Amino acid sequence: MPVSASAIYFLNLRGDVLINRLYRDDVGGNMVDAFRMHIMQTKELGTCPVRQIGGCSFFYMRISNVYIVIVVSSNANVACAFKFVVEAVALFKSYFGGAFDEDAIRNNFVLIYELLDEIMDFGYPQNLSPEILKLYITQEGVRSPFSSKPSDKPVPNATLQVTGAVGWRREGLVYKKNEVFLDIVESVNLLMSSKGSVLRCDVTGKILMKCFLSGMPDLKLGLNDKIGLEKESQLKSRPTKSGKTIELDDVTFHQCVNLTRFNSEKTVSFVPPDGEFELMKYRITEGVNLPFRVLPTIKELGRTRMEVNVKVKSVFGAKMFALGVVIKIPVPKQTAKTSFQVTSGRAKYNASIDCLVWKIRKFPGQTEPTMSAEVELISTMAEKKSWTRPPIQMEFQVPMFTASGLRVRFLKVWEKNGYNTVEWVRYITKAGSYEVRC
C-alpha cells in the first residue's frame, strides 16, 4: 500500500526544525539529522527532490525559505506525496492569509500542528479542503489574538460535513449581491531558435473563479473550444457559428466539475465552492498567438566589444497594451561598461545576473521599439573559452488577450431561488518561459 508520509518536517534554510510531525513508527526520530547531514550539507541539495538514505526515502520541496521534507520507509506514492505538500501549503496560506515562510510558521505553529493532525492520519491524506476545515479548525492565525471566551467551540454540525460528498461547499450561504468573477490566466511558453523558427511553443491556462453566490447554485460554463461547440451544434442540430474555435490538448477540472457530464455532453457544469478556486486547467499547443516577437542581433567585435541590437514587436491588437515587459539579454561575465539607446522604456546592465535588462512599463500593441547597446568587455586570460550565449528571456502581462484565443461564451447560473447574478470575466496572458536563443 502506498503510504504518503511516515513523517513530515518543516525546516528553515539552516536546517533548524520548525515543525515535526511523526505519523508512523516505521521511521526513526533522527530523520532530520539524516536529512541535514546527507542532503542539506552536501552538493546533493537541489540535484534531486527524491533521495534515498539508508532504508528511508526523503521527498523535499523548498517553498520560500522553508524546506518541507516527507520521510517514508516503504515504496510510497511520490506523486501523491508532492501533491499533498502543495495542497497543504495552499491550505496553510489560506489560513495565514498570504505568505508561507519561516516567520509565518513560527507565528502559527500551533495551528499548523492542529491542521497536520486533521489533514493526515497515520500517513494517509484525509481532508485538505480549506472550506470544510475552516468550519472546525477555527483558531485563526496571528491576525486575531486568542479571544478570552472559548468562542471556538465547533459549529454543532460542522463535523457532519467533514466526510460528506459535496465536501467543497457548505449549505445555507447567503449573499446580498450574487457575483461571479472569472479570470482566464494563460502563460505562454516559447522556445525560439536563433534563426527565428519556433522550436517549442505551448500555452498552459487556468480559469480561476471567485464565487459569491447564495444557496446551492448549479453553474454551466461555455467556451469556444472546438469539441464543445461541435457537440452543442450536434445536440441542437444547428450548424456551428463561424468564428474562431480552438482545440484544447488536454483539460483538467476542479473536483466540483461533473466529469461524467463533461465526457458525455462536453459541458462544464458544477456546483462551485464558496470563494476562490481554480476551476480548470488546460494546455494548448496548436494555433498559439505569440504576443511578442524578439529579433536580436548580437555582434562580437573583437575581444573587448559587443554590439547588441534587439527589436521587440508586439503582435496583438493596437488598442491593447502589455504591462511590465522585461527583456533580459545575457552578456558575458566580464562586462565592464555598457551604453544604451532605447526608443521606449529603460535599459540597464545588471551585473548580478549578467544581463542587460530592458524594461517597458506600458507596451502598446502593433509597435516595435528597439534597443541598441554597446558592451565593453574586460579582456581576460581565459580568452580561449568562447562565450556560450544563454537565451534571451522575456516577462510580460497582456490583459484582455489570450494567446490561445480562448473565450468564455457564457456562464449560466441556476439556483432554486432564481436570483440574478452579475458575472465578471477577465483575460490575461503572462509569459511562462519565453526564451529566444541568440
Next chain:
Amino acid sequence: MAPPAQSQRTQSPSQPSGKGEVSDLKTQLRQLAGSRAPGVDDSKRELFKKVISYMTIGIDVSSVFGEMVMCSVTPDIVLKKMCYLYVGNYAKVNPDLALLTINFLQRDCKDQDPMIRGLALRSLCSLRVANLVEYLVGPLGLGLKDSNSYVRTVAVIGVLKLYHISASTCIDEEFPLTLKHLMLNDPEAQVVANCLTALQEIWSAEASNSEDASREREALISKPVIYYFLNRMRVFSEWAQCIVLELVGKYVPSDNNEIFDIMNLLEDRLQHANGAVVLATIKVFLHLTLSMNDVHQQVYERIKAPLLTLVSSGSPEQSYAVLSHLHLLVMRAPFIFASDYKHFYCQYNEPSYVKKLKLEMLTAVANESNTYEIVTELCEYAANVDIPIARESIRAVGKIALQQYDVNAIVDRLLQFLEMEKDYVTAEALVLVKDLLRKYPQWSHDCIAVVGGISSNNVQEPKAKAALIWMLGEYSQEMHDAPYILESLIENWDDEHSAEVRLHLLTAVMKCFFKRAPETQKALGAALSAGLADFHQDVHDRALFYYRLLQYNASVAESVVNPPKQAVSVFADTQSSEIKDRIFDEFNSLSVVYQKPSYMFTDKEHRGPFEFSDELGNLSIGAEAAENVAPALMVEANDKDLLLSTSEEEEIKGPAYNGSAYSAPLYDASSPSVSSLSTQSELAISNPISAGKCFSIYLCH
C-alpha cells in the same frame, strides 16, 4: 521514537539548553493547574505553546508530563489539542506517565462534542504503548459505532494503529470484521475509504500468517467489492480516489467487456485536477490492458495528453515525479511518443534532474524522421553552462548515433564537438567517437583525422584519456605520430594516476608495436618495465603477462593482443527486461523514480553497505563507509562504461553498491598484497577489447 539523550544532541548551539526554562515552566504550569480564575486558559495557552515549541526544536520537556496532564482538564479545544500532541510525543518514552493520561483521554472519548471524542480517540490510539492496549479496545469499539462520522473515520484509522501496536489484540477483538462491515455499509465516503486503507494494510501483513487473512485480502479485489467502489467513485475525496484506484489496479476482470466497462467508467478521472488521481487511473488502464496489445497501444495514446499536461504544470518536484513515470512509458514504447519529442526539449531554467530525464527521453524517441531536429537541439545543450547537462547531452547524441539513425550527420556533429575546445566536451566526445568506431569502423578515416589533431595534453579525464589511447593503439597505422604520442605518455607514466589509463596504455603500445615495430620498440620496453614496477596489481599483472607472451612467441602475442575484430552490433542493455517489468508493475510508486524495483530499496539485504541506524553515532560511521566505497565505485563505473557505454550510471551503481564484498578488494588495491582471483577476472572482463581474450588464453596455459 525520540529518545531524550539523542534529542539533546541535536540542539544547535544557538538554542537554549532548556533546563532552566523547563523547570520554570513546570512551576508555572503547576500554579495554573488548579486555578479556575478567568483568563487562566489564555496563560495556559501561552505556556503550552512554549512547551510545544521546545519539543519541536528538540529540547526534552518530558519532565513536565505530570503538570501537562493536570492542566488538560479544560473545555478549551485548542489547549486540549496541544496537550494531546504533547502526550502523543512523549508517551512512548514514558510509558508509566502515559498511564496517567489514559484516564482523561478515556473520559474525553465520551464527551458530548464529537470533535473532542474524535480528537481524544486519535490521541489515545497514537500513544503507541503496548501495555496500554487494553484501555484502547473499549473506546475503539464505541468509536466505530459512533453516530458521528468524524469519530468513525478516526476510529477506523485507530484500528490500524492498534494493529501496529499489537496485532494479536486487533485480530482477537475482530476489529477487521467490523471494518469490513463498515466499509460495505457506512454512508460516509471517508469512513469507507479509511476502512479500505486499514483493511488493505492489515490483511496484507497478516496474509503470510493466516489462510483467512489471505482469503480476505483476495476478497477485497473480488468483483462485488470492486464494483461497489467503482460505482461510488465520485463521492470519494481526491485522496481516497487514489486508494480506490490502487485497489482497482489489482483486480483481474473476467473478460474484455468488463475491462472496457471499467475503463469507460474511469476515463473521466484522467481529467481530474489532482495529478495523483490521474497517475493512479493511468496505472489501472495500463495494467488492465496488458494482455490486449492493440488496446494497450491505444491507452498509451490516450494518456499522453494528460501526462504531458501534468509535466508542464505544478512545481518542478511534482513534474519530476510525473516525468519519471512518463520516462518509464517512453522507454517502453518510444515510437508512440516519437511525434511529441518537442515536449522533451529542455527549458533554460529547469532544474537539472528534470533536464536529465528529458535528455534520456529525447534519446529514446529519436527515429528516422526526427533525429535531425533532436540532434540539433542536443547540440545546443552541449554549449550549456550546466556542465553535467552538457555532458549528458553529448552522450545522448552518441547514443542516438549508436541507434543507427542518420549516422552520417551525427558523426559530423560529434567531430565538431571535438573542435569546440572545451575540456569536458572534448572528453565526452572522445569517449563517444571510440564507441562509434567500435560499431562503425567504416568511419575511422574521418574520425581519425580529427582525433589526431587533439593534443593529449588537453585531455585529462581518465575515461577520455583511455578512449584516446585506445584509438591511438587501434589506429596506429593511420595516425602518423601515434608511436610518439604513446611514447610521451609513457614517459609520464608516474604522473598517471588512473590505473585504467595505464592498462590501456600497455595494450595500446603493444598493438602499436605489432604495426610499427621499429618506432615503438623503445616505448614498449619502457612501458613494460614501468608496468612491471607498477604498484597496481592489475597493471603489474598485465605488463608481466605481455612480457611473457612476447617472450614465448611474438606472433602468438599479436594474435592475442591484436586479433581481427568484428564491429559491435548492439551494445548491451544493462537492465534486464524482467526488472523493467517489475518496475512497470509498481507504477505510481517510488520504484519508478529510482528506476529499480521496490525490493532493491526496501529490503534490508538489498540495500547494501550503507545501513541506516537510529544511533547518530553509527550514522556518521555509515557516512564514512559510503565515502570509502565511492572511489571504488568510480573505478568500477569507469570500467563498465568502457564496456557498455550505452548503460546508465544509475544502473551500474545499483549492483556495485550492493556487492560490498566485491568492491572491497578494489579500493584496497593500493596495497599490492591482496589480489583475489575474483578481482582479476572482473577486471579482465571489464576490459574486453584485449584483456578479456588475453585472460582466457592465460588460463589455458
